[in-house]
Amino acid sequence: MKPAAFDYIRAESAAHASALLVEDENGRIIAGGQTLVPMLAMRLARPSRLIDIARIPELSYIRDESETISIGATTRQVLVEKSALIAQKLPLLHKAIEWVGHPPTRARGTVGGSLANSDPAAEIALVAATLGATLRYVDETGENSIEVDDYFIGPMITTLPQTACLIGADFPKWGEPHVGTGFEEVNARSSDFAFVSAASQVAFDADGKCTRAVLGIGGLGDFPFRADVDAVKDRIENEAALREAIGLAIEDIEPLSDLHATGEYRRRVAVTLACRSLLNAVREAKGFAHAN
Amino acid sequence: MSAAKGKFRYISSDRRVLEDRRFVVGKGNFVADIVRPNMKHVAVVFSPHPAARIVNIDASEALKMAGVHYVLTGDELAAATQPMPNGMPTPEVKRYPLAVGQARYVGEWVVAVVADTRALAEDAAEKVKVEYEPLPFVVDGKEAFKKESPPVHPAHGSNILLDKTFVWGDVEGDFAASPRKLSFSQKWGRSSTVPIETFGVIAEWDAWREVLDVWASIQMPKYADQIATAMRLPMNAVRVHQDVDVGGSYGVKRGIKQTVLVCYLSKKLNVPVRLIEDRLDNMRGGDAHGPERNFDVELAFDDNGIIRSMKMDALDNVGAYAGRSPFQLGKPIGAIVGPYKIKSVQYRAMAVTSNKTVQEAVRAFGQSPTNYTIERALDEVAWALNLDRLEVRRRNFIQPHEFPYLIPSGTSYDSGNYPGLVDKVVKQVDLDALYAERDRLRAEGLLAGVGIASCLEPSGGNSAFEPLLNRQNKTTTWMDSCRIAVDALGTVTATMHTTSAGQGHETLVATVVGEALEIDPEKIRISRAHTLDVMPSNSPVGSRMAIMLGGAAFHAANKLKRKMMTIAAHDLGVPLEDLVWDEGTMTSKKNPEQKRTWNEVVLIAHRHFYRMPEDMEPGLTAQHVMQVPNGGKLPTDDDRIQMYPCFSFEFHVVLMSIDPDIGKPVFRRYMIGHDCGTVINPKIVHGMTIGGIAHGIGAALLEEFAYDDEGQLLTQSFMDYLLPSAHEVPKIETVHQVTPSPLTVFGQKGSGESGYLGAPAVISSAVNDALHPLGIKMNSLPLKITKLGDAIAEARAKAGKEMKQ
Amino acid sequence: MRTELNVNGQLHVLDVEPRKTLVDCLREDLRLVGAHTGCEHGVCGACTVIVDGTPVRSCLMFAVQAEGSEIITIEGVAPAPGELSILQDAFCETHGMQCGFCTPGMILAAHALLRDNLEPTREDIVEAISGNICRCTGYDQIVEAISLAARRMRGRNMPDGVPA
Numbered sequence A: 001m002k003p004a005a006f007d008y009i010r011a012e013s014a015a016h017a018s019a020l021l022v023e024d025e026n027g028r029i030i031a032g033g034q035t036l037v038p039m040l041a042m043r044l045a046r047p048s049r050l051i052d053i054a055r056i057p058e059l060s061y062i063r064d065e066s067e068t069i070s071i072g073a074t075t076r077q078v079l080v081e082k083s084a085l086i087a088q089k090l091p092l093l094h095k096a097i098e099w100v101g102h103p104p105t106r107a108r109g110t111v112g113g114s115l116a117n118s119d120p121a122a123e124i125a126l127v128a129a130t131l132g133a134t135l136r137y138v139d140e141t142g143e144n145s146i147e148v149d150d151y152f153i154g155p156m157i158t159t160l161p162q163t164a165c166l167i168g169a170d171f172p173k174w175g176e177p178h179v180g181t182g183f184e185e186v187n188a189r190s191s192d193f194a195f196v197s198a199a200s201q202v203a204f205d206a207d208g209k210c211t212r213a214v215l216g217i218g219g220l221g222d223f224p225f226r227a228d229v230d231a232v233k234d235r236i237e238n239e240a241a242l243r244e245a246i247g248l249a250i251e252d253i254e255p256l257s258d259l260h261a262t263g264e265y266r267r268r269v270a271v272t273l274a275c276r277s278l279l280n281a282v283r284e285a286k287g288f289a290h291a292n
Numbered sequence B: 001m002s003a004a005k006g007k008f009r010y011i012s013s014d015r016r017v018l019e020d021r022r023f024v025v026g027k028g029n030f031v032a033d034i035v036r037p038n039m040k041h042v043a044v045v046f047s048p049h050p051a052a053r054i055v056n057i058d059a060s061e062a063l064k065m066a067g068v069h070y071v072l073t074g075d076e077l078a079a080a081t082q083p084m085p086n087g088m089p090t091p092e093v094k095r096y097p098l099a100v101g102q103a104r105y106v107g108e109w110v111v112a113v114v115a116d117t118r119a120l121a122e123d124a125a126e127k128v129k130v131e132y133e134p135l136p137f138v139v140d141g142k143e144a145f146k147k148e149s150p151p152v153h154p155a156h157g158s159n160i161l162l163d164k165t166f167v168w169g170d171v172e173g174d175f176a177a178s179p180r181k182l183s184f185s186q187k188w189g190r191s192s193t194v195p196i197e198t199f200g201v202i203a204e205w206d207a208w209r210e211v212l213d214v215w216a217s218i219q220m221p222k223y224a225d226q227i228a229t230a231m232r233l234p235m236n237a238v239r240v241h242q243d244v245d246v247g248g249s250y251g252v253k254r255g256i257k258q259t260v261l262v263c264y265l266s267k268k269l270n271v272p273v274r275l276i277e278d279r280l281d282n283m284r285g286g287d288a289h290g291p292e293r294n295f296d297v298e299l300a301f302d303d304n305g306i307i308r309s310m311k312m313d314a315l316d317n318v319g320a321y322a323g324r325s326p327f328q329l330g331k332p333i334g335a336i337v338g339p340y341k342i343k344s345v346q347y348r349a350m351a352v353t354s355n356k357t358v359q360e361a362v363r364a365f366g367q368s369p370t371n372y373t374i375e376r377a378l379d380e381v382a383w384a385l386n387l388d389r390l391e392v393r394r395r396n397f398i399q400p401h402e403f404p405y406l407i408p409s410g411t412s413y414d415s416g417n418y419p420g421l422v423d424k425v426v427k428q429v430d431l432d433a434l435y436a437e438r439d440r441l442r443a444e445g446l447l448a449g450v451g452i453a454s455c456l457e458p459s460g461g462n463s464a465f466e467p468l469l470n471r472q473n474k475t476t477t478w479m480d481s482c483r484i485a486v487d488a489l490g491t492v493t494a495t496m497h498t499t500s501a502g503q504g505h506e507t508l509v510a511t512v513v514g515e516a517l518e519i520d521p522e523k524i525r526i527s528r529a530h531t532l533d534v535m536p537s538n539s540p541v542g543s544r545m546a547i548m549l550g551g552a553a554f555h556a557a558n559k560l561k562r563k564m565m566t567i568a569a570h571d572l573g574v575p576l577e578d579l580v581w582d583e584g585t586m587t588s589k590k591n592p593e594q595k596r597t598w599n600e601v602v603l604i605a606h607r608h609f610y611r612m613p614e615d616m617e618p619g620l621t622a623q624h625v626m627q628v629p630n631g632g633k634l635p636t637d638d639d640r641i642q643m644y645p646c647f648s649f650e651f652h653v654v655l656m657s658i659d660p661d662i663g664k665p666v667f668r669r670y671m672i673g674h675d676c677g678t679v680i681n682p683k684i685v686h687g688m689t690i691g692g693i694a695h696g697i698g699a700a701l702l703e704e705f706a707y708d709d710e711g712q713l714l715t716q717s718f719m720d721y722l723l724p725s726a727h728e729v730p731k732i733e734t735v736h737q738v739t740p741s742p743l744t745v746f747g748q749k750g751s752g753e754s755g756y757l758g759a760p761a762v763i764s765s766a767v768n769d770a771l772h773p774l775g776i777k778m779n780s781l782p783l784k785i786t787k788l789g790d791a792i793a794e795a796r797a798k799a800g801k802e803m804k805q
Numbered sequence C: 001m002r003t004e005l006n007v008n009g010q011l012h013v014l015d016v017e018p019r020k021t022l023v024d025c026l027r028e029d030l031r032l033v034g035a036h037t038g039c040e041h042g043v044c045g046a047c048t049v050i051v052d053g054t055p056v057r058s059c060l061m062f063a064v065q066a067e068g069s070e071i072i073t074i075e076g077v078a079p080a081p082g083e084l085s086i087l088q089d090a091f092c093e094t095h096g097m098q099c100g101f102c103t104p105g106m107i108l109a110a111h112a113l114l115r116d117n118l119e120p121t122r123e124d125i126v127e128a129i130s131g132n133i134c135r136c137t138g139y140d141q142i143v144e145a146i147s148l149a150a151r152r153m154r155g156r157n158m159p160d161g162v163p164a
Helices: A014-023 A036-041 A077-082 A084-089 A091-097 A103-108 A111-117 A123-131 A230-235 A239-249 A263-286 B020-024 B060-064 B074-080 B118-127 B141-145 B171-177 B223-231 B256-269 B279-285 B325-329 B331-335 B367-385 B389-396 B418-429 B431-443 B465-469 B505-517 B545-572 B598-606 B682-702 B754-774 B785-804 C022-029 C086-094 C103-116 C122-129 C140-155
Strands: A007-010 A027-030 A049-052 A062-064 A068-072 A134-139 A142-147 A152-154 A165-172 A178-186 A196-204 A210-218 A225-227 B040-046 B052-058 B068-073 B109-115 B129-134 B160-168 B180-188 B200-206 B211-216 B238-241 B273-276 B293-301 B307-319 B344-353 B447-459 B480-486 B492-496 B525-528 B579-582 B585-588 B620-626 B646-658 B665-675 B733-736 C002-007 C010-015 C048-051 C054-057 C070-072
Touching: A014 A027, A014 A049, A014 A134, A014 A165, A027 A036, A062 A084, A068 A084, A068 A111, A077 A091, A077 A103, A077 A111, A084 A091, A091 A123, A091 A178, A091 A196, A103 C048, A103 C054, A103 C103, A111 A123, A111 A165, A123 A165, A123 A196, A123 A210, A123 A225, A178 A263, A196 A263, A210 A230, A210 A263, A230 A239, A239 A263, A263 B785, B020 C086, B020 C103, B040 B118, B040 B256, B040 B279, B052 B109, B060 B068, B060 B118, B068 B074, B068 B118, B068 B256, B074 B256, B109 B118, B109 B256, B141 B293, B141 B307, B141 B344, B160 B325, B171 B293, B171 B307, B171 B344, B180 B367, B200 B256, B211 B223, B211 B256, B223 B238, B223 B256, B256 B273, B293 B367, B307 B325, B307 B367, B325 B331, B325 B344, B325 B465, B331 B367, B331 B447, B331 B465, B367 B389, B367 B447, B367 B754, B389 B418, B389 B447, B418 B431, B418 B646, B418 B665, B418 B733, B431 B447, B431 B646, B431 B665, B447 B754, B480 B505, B480 B545, B492 B505, B492 B545, B505 B525, B505 B545, B545 B579, B545 B585, B545 B598, B545 B620, B598 B620, B646 B754, B665 B682, B665 B754, B682 B733, B682 B754, B682 C140, B754 B785, C010 C022, C022 C048, C048 C103, C054 C103, C086 C103, C086 C140, C103 C122, C103 C140, C122 C140
Parallel strands: A007 A049, A027 A049, B040 B273, B211 B238, B307 B344, B492 B525, B665 B733, C002 C070
Antiparallel strands: A062 A068, A068 A165, A134 A142, A134 A165, A178 A196, A196 A210, A210 A225, B040 B109, B052 B129, B068 B109, B160 B344, B180 B293, B200 B211, B200 B273, B293 B307, B447 B646, B480 B492, B480 B620, B579 B585, B646 B665, C002 C010, C048 C054, C048 C070
C-alpha cells in the first residue's frame, strides 16, 4: 500500500499554494493529511504534486473577531480541543471536536483539512453547517469567501475552486444572554465517522424565551446541512413538536445507506439525535452553562 | 510421571514474562524487521471479479520499468510446484498461490511482480494487464450448497467439500421419547482474528549450499514439510527460522501460498525475495477470513429442561478453496455437547466452496461458532419452559463426580467442576442484584439484558478430526519437543521448535524447567531451533503448548536431572535411590556429608570422563518428545474419537443495555469465571482470557467480512472492518477456580481460547434477553447497531399498531 | 529529495522519495524498526511515534513533511542499553502485551499522556490509547501498566523534567 509517486513542495503562502495549483492542475494541497494520506496509500488519489501548507505560519490561529471566531485552515484539531477561547465562545465546536478521530489524528488533522475534505459525516463540517460559517480562501484572483450553505454540494465535493487554497473559517459568535449547545452522534466505535450526528445551538433571552435555534445534521445526506427549526422555537421544549418539525425538515433528504447503517436507520436516528441535541441545548441554555 | 501437585516454586506464581523486555524497547524480531542483502520485493495483482476466466496476461509494460525484475503468472508457478495441501479428499479442488486459468474470488492473487522496492512493485503491478471473462458466481453458503449453483471448481462437480452426518446414540429414540421439542436457526458471520501484523515471508535460496532459508510470520504445523513438498525439495534443504517474532496470529498465520510464491521466486531469480502483505492484500486474499456458519438445530427435552438429544446441522462457507478449513467443523465434535449431559447427538457437517476469500484456521478452530449455538440451545429451552436460564444449565451440567466423562461422540472429558465455578461467579457478581439492575434499567426505558454462557475449551490440540473427516488420512501423531542442555560452565539452555505469536512460550519453558530443576527460570536461556535442528513439533495450535511444550520441557528436565543424579551416584559410590535433589545439589539421604554439587556433576559430564558411569554419553543433554495425552488412536468405525485431551471451563455473565432509539449495545458489567486447571503463569493466562473476550466482542458486535450481491468484499480495510479499540472493551472481572487435569504434568489445561469461545455466546444471550420484552430475537452475528436498531424499530412499530387495534 | 530528520536527538541527512512515509523511512533508511506498519492507512496505531511532543501516525505523514520536527521513536525511550524507563518497566510488570507488535506505539501513546497527566483516570488512559489497536490483550493489562507507571512516576524522587 504505497502511494504512486508525486513531487513535494512546501508552499510559502496560501497565494503560493494557489499559484502552484494554477501551474499544475493535478497538484493537491496537503495540510494534516489524515484523510488524504490513506487515499494516497490506496492510490485512490494520485496527485502529481503535493503542496504542503502545514508550515505556513499565518494559517494557524484561533482569533476572537468582533462577530466571529476565526480559525486558520491549518490549525491542528488538538489546538481547537485545548483552546479556552473555543470552549468559551464556540462551545458547539468544543463539544464536537472530541468526536473527531482520536488523539493522534487530532494532533495532525487540521480544521481546514476537514472542511476541504467534506466527508458527509465529519464533525467540524457539521458545526460549520449548523452555525453558518464563512469559508475564506485564496485563489489566483486573490482572497475570497464562500458561505457554508453554498459550499458543500456532495459527498467529498465542495464548490471551492480547483485552484483555491482554503485559509480559514469564521464561525459566528452568538451574543444572546443564554446560549446552549447540544451534540449527539452514533457510531460503531467512538473514533469512527458518525453513522449520523446532530448539532444544535439555541439562544434564550433574559425572559427565558427562545430567540434562536439552529440544528445541523451530519451523516444523513450527501453533506452536513442545517435543518430549519426556527418555526418551532416557541415550542422548543416540546419533544413531539420537535420530532415533527425535524421529520419535516429532513423529509426530502435521500439518506445515505451503506454497510454500516441503512438509510431507514439514518433517517430514524437522525430525528432522535436531532431532538436530543436540541433538548440538551435547551437544558444547557436554561442552566446558564454558557451565559455570555 | 507427574509432579507433586500443590506446592510449586515457580509454577502459578505471578512472574514476569521473559519475552516482554525486548518488545517494550522495540527490539522484537518481526519478519518485516529482517533485511537480507540484495532483497527484492513482491506486490500482487488481484482479481476484481468473483469468478472469471483468465483470458490473457500482458506484462510487457511492467517488465519495461526500471527496477522491475520479474512478473510471475499462475501457469508458470503451477508448472513448477505442487498444489498446496488439501485437507479433504477432493483432488479436483486444486489450489496454487496464484490463480491458474480461473480466478475464484475478488482479491485472489493472479500475478506477482518482483521489484527493487515494494512501491516500485506496486507501480508495476498497475501496469500488468489482465483480461478476464466473467463467469457465474455464488457467494452465499446456502445457495452454494444447492445443486444448481455454479460450481467454484467445475472439475469437482459441485460446491460440496464435506457433507457428513454423524449419529452418536439413539437420537431418533430419544426424540420420540421426549415430551418437548424445539428448533432454531442462527448464523455466525464471517469474521476473523485479524492480527495487526499481516503475514510476511522472506525466502533466500542458496544455490551453492542448496538450502532454502525462510523467515516468516508463521503459526502453522508442518510448515517446513509443506514448503519442501510444494517446492519439490528434500526437507533437509528447507531451513525455517523460528526465532522470528510473530505479530499476532490466533490461528490464521498459515501463509503457505505466500511462502511458496517467494520460495519459487527466490530460486528462480537467485536473490532473497520478500512479500509482506499490505492490509489490502491481507484482507482480500491473505490468510484473513474465518468461519461463516449457518446452524439449524433441533432439541428434544423434558418438562424439567433436561436436554435428551440434539440434532445440529452446520453449514460452513469456506470460500474458494478447501485447505484445512472444513476441519473447523470437525474439532467441535470433541465437545459437541459442551459441558452438558446430552445423551445423543446427530451432527451434520457441511462445508461448501463459494466465490469468497479462502477461510483459514481461527482461534478455537471452529469451536466458537458451535459454542454460540450450544449456548443458544440452552437459552431456547429455558425460554420454552419459562425457566431460569442458569437453572437449566445447572440441571444439564456434567457433575464433578462424573469425570472422566465420556460424551456421545467418543471423547472423554478429563476433569471439571462446572457447578462449583458457576456458584463462585454467581456469588461474586451477585446475580440477583444484577437482575435487579437490569430491571431498573428497563424501568428507565432502556432495553437491558443479562447474558449467561458457559464454554468448554478443548485443549492440548491434535489432529484427530482429520482422520475422522477424511478416512484416507491416518495421521494421529501430534507431538511437541523440548531439548535441554547444560553447558560446560553449568548454565542451562532449553530449546523449543516453534515460532510464537505472543503466547509466552519462552516463559513457559523457563518456568517449567526451572520448576523441575529447582533453578531460577530467569537464568535459563531459551533458544528457538531452526527446522534443520529437526525437533518434532506441531506448533502452537489448539491451546496446546502449556500441555505439550510444558510437558515436553518437564520430561526433558527430569531426564536431565536423572542423568545428573546417576553421575553423582556413581561418583559417590551410592545407589541412585539414596540421592535427593535440592536446588541442583545431590545429597545422600543416609549420609548427608556425601554430596555432589551441580558444578561438580557438570565438570564430570563435560571434562572428567573417567568419573562417568560406564556406557553413559558425555555431556548433559536431554530431549523429550511428547505425544498428546490420550491421543493417537484412529476413530472407531462408528465415528467416535478422542479429540483433545483436556477441557478448561469458563462461565461468562454480562449485563448489557441498549438505547432502543439507537440500537447500540453497551456493556454494564462483564464477569468471567475461569478454570484452566493449574495456571503456569497467571499474567499470561489473564491476558489470553481478556484478549480472547475482546476478540469475541469484535465477532459479536463489530467485525464482518461483508460482501455485496456482486461478490465484492466491502470490508477491505480497517476503516470498514472494525476492530474493538480500548473504548469497546469493558473492564472485565475475573473469578478463578483450579480443577487440575489428571492427564498433565502439573494439572494444567489450555487457556488460549476461552474468552473467544464464550464472549459471542454471552453477548448474544444478553441481547436476546434485552429484546425479550419486544418479542424478538436476533439470529445472527455480528449484532451490528443498524441491524439491532432497525429490528427494534420494526418490533416497536408492530407493537404500536397492535396496541391501537 | 534531500531531507533532514531529527530523530531521537540525532540529525540525519537523507535522500528520500517524497512518497515515502515517515514510518517506512524510519524503518528502511534509519533501521529504526520499533515503529511497525499494521495497516498503513492510519487506523491501527502500530506506527505511532512522537512528533514535536505529540503521538502521531507515522504512516499518515511523509518523511519529507517531518523535516524540522523533533521525532522520538521507541528506540529513544529507554534510558540506557538494558535499562527500561518506568513506563516500559510497568508494561513488563503487568504483562501489558502479548505479541509485542502494537507495544511500541502503545508505549509512546502512553508516554505522551503521562507527560501531561500523572493522575490519569481509567477513562483518560482509555482515550489516550484508543487510537492504538491491540488484538492480543483486550487492553486490560495495558491500562494497568499505564496506571502503575503513573503511580510510580508520581512517587519517584526526581526533579521535574527528567524523562520517565
